[in-house]
Amino acid sequence: MIRLRNLEKAVKQGSGQLFLLRRIDLTIDRGDFVTVMGPSGAGKSPLLAILRLLDAGWTGEYELMGDRVETLSAKARGELGKKAIGFVFQQYHLLDGLTVAENLEVPLSYRGLSSKERQALVADALDRFRMVGKKDLYPTQLSGGQQQLVGVARAVIAKPPLLLADEPTGNLHSAQAEEIMQLFTELNRAGTTIVQVTHSEKNASYGNRIVRLRDGWIEN
Amino acid sequence: MDAVLRDLRYAVRMLLRTPGVTVAAVLALALGIGATTGILSVVHAVLLRSLGWGEESRLVAVRGNFEAQNLIGIYGVTAYGVTQRTREIGVRIAIGAQRRDVLRMVMVGAVKLAAVGVALGLCGALIGARLLSSQLYGVGSRDPLTYAAMSALLAAVALVASWLPARRATRVDPMVALRTE
Numbered sequence: 001m002i003r004l005r006n007l008e009k010a011v012k013q014g015s016g017q018l019f020l021l022r023r024i025d026l027t028i029d030r031g032d033f034v035t036v037m038g039p040s041g042a043g044k045s046p047l048l049a050i051l052r053l054l055d056a057g058w059t060g061e062y063e064l065m066g067d068r069v070e071t072l073s074a075k076a077r078g079e080l081g082k083k084a085i086g087f088v089f090q091q092y093h094l095l096d097g098l099t100v101a102e103n104l105e106v107p108l109s110y111r112g113l114s115s116k117e118r119q120a121l122v123a124d125a126l127d128r129f130r131m132v133g134k135k136d137l138y139p140t141q142l143s144g145g146q147q148q149l150v151g152v153a154r155a156v157i158a159k160p161p162l163l164l165a166d167e168p169t170g171n172l173h174s175a176q177a178e179e180i181m182q183l184f185t186e187l188n189r190a191g192t193t194i195v196q197v198t199h200s201e202k203n204a205s206y207g208n209r210i211v212r213l214r215d216g217w218i219e220n
Numbered sequence: 221m222d223a224v225l226r227d228l229r230y231a232v233r234m235l236l237r238t239p240g241v242t243v244a245a246v247l248a249l250a251l252g253i254g255a256t257t258g259i260l261s262v263v264h265a266v267l268l269r270s271l272g273w274g275e276e277s278r279l280v281a282v283r284g285n286f287e288a289q290n291l292i293g294i295y296g297v298t299a300y301g302v303t304q305r306t307r308e309i310g311v312r313i314a315i316g317a318q319r320r321d322v323l324r325m326v327m328v329g330a331v332k333l334a335a336v337g338v339a340l341g342l343c344g345a346l347i348g349a350r351l352l353s354s355q356l357y358g359v360g361s362r363d364p365l366t367y368a369a370m371s372a373l374l375a376a377v378a379l380v381a382s383w384l385p386a387r388r389a390t391r392v393d394p395m396v397a398l399r400t401e
Contacts, residue, residue, distance in 0.1 A: 045395075049395045052314065054313070054314060054394050055395060075318070078318050078319070079318075081316070082316040082318070086315075087314050089311075089314075089398065091398070093307075093311045093314075093398065107316045110312075110317050110318065110321055111316065155315070158316070
């Protein structure tokens, strides 16, 4: 699914450069549930941004579902990311002006589906995530846990094979966090490859592998 | 078409969420467009008839001045909207929007604002020109050609003025946009 070889990310600092990621070698197979852990500044977020294809300023090799990302044009990267990856944010990042159902429809609207197909997928997701009764509510009318539930549903509604999650339970209390992690487990069992960033050892225990980062390096 | 309609619905809803800015923007556009069209309607009747061939540049200068004001107005409103929606644009890119999707979304919003401004402005222009013409002997209050030309010109101005902010929106770095919240 994912293969990184000698991947490095640096930013300018004064006259020199600061490395955020150093010589990252990482292979993630289809069906894995990987947790990336490490202290603040370890490079977790830069790694996730690169995996999501939102950051093109790196060197090395990145292979995603057989495509060598470093050889793709910006447009082709966008298309690949759209097809392959769903993203869950710590801050939910739902669009406040849209209802729950409309928020779920947003990613589908960028995938060239007809209105009927989109409506069918939204209805499916509402049913699957038990949110039918909340479909006409706006994000501000939902609790944090419910908003994250919508965030997860939005990330997987187009059935991407890879789900990336950046501190998905960072703003939730423990019961809500457990619900989200159970949901991740179910998605993983259904075949979705998951890469999550978290500080929580408990959340990490839901996955089948932990990658620890420190100062941009993968710890052995 | 479906996507444009969806963007339109969303743009209307977002504008209703910030009624103060929306009313100010639409009124500014309407005032500019109404005054421009109304005055040009009268100017057309008063000046055009008295000008001989070869002096068209004077008219171009008058019209150009009004258009520059509208251009700046629409640009300002659209640029403000893009700044306000930076986080949203970042989210949309992160969940699959391509640059062309962002470009369309911003331009549809700008053209919609301009359309409302044109509609209101033309109504105001009709009333204003009628008032002005009552003060001037031999000047009619309605000049269909001027009104049609102004509407077409302003639509073009709206497209041009929204293009730059829309282009800027397509360059939003989603990771930066989401971090700055």
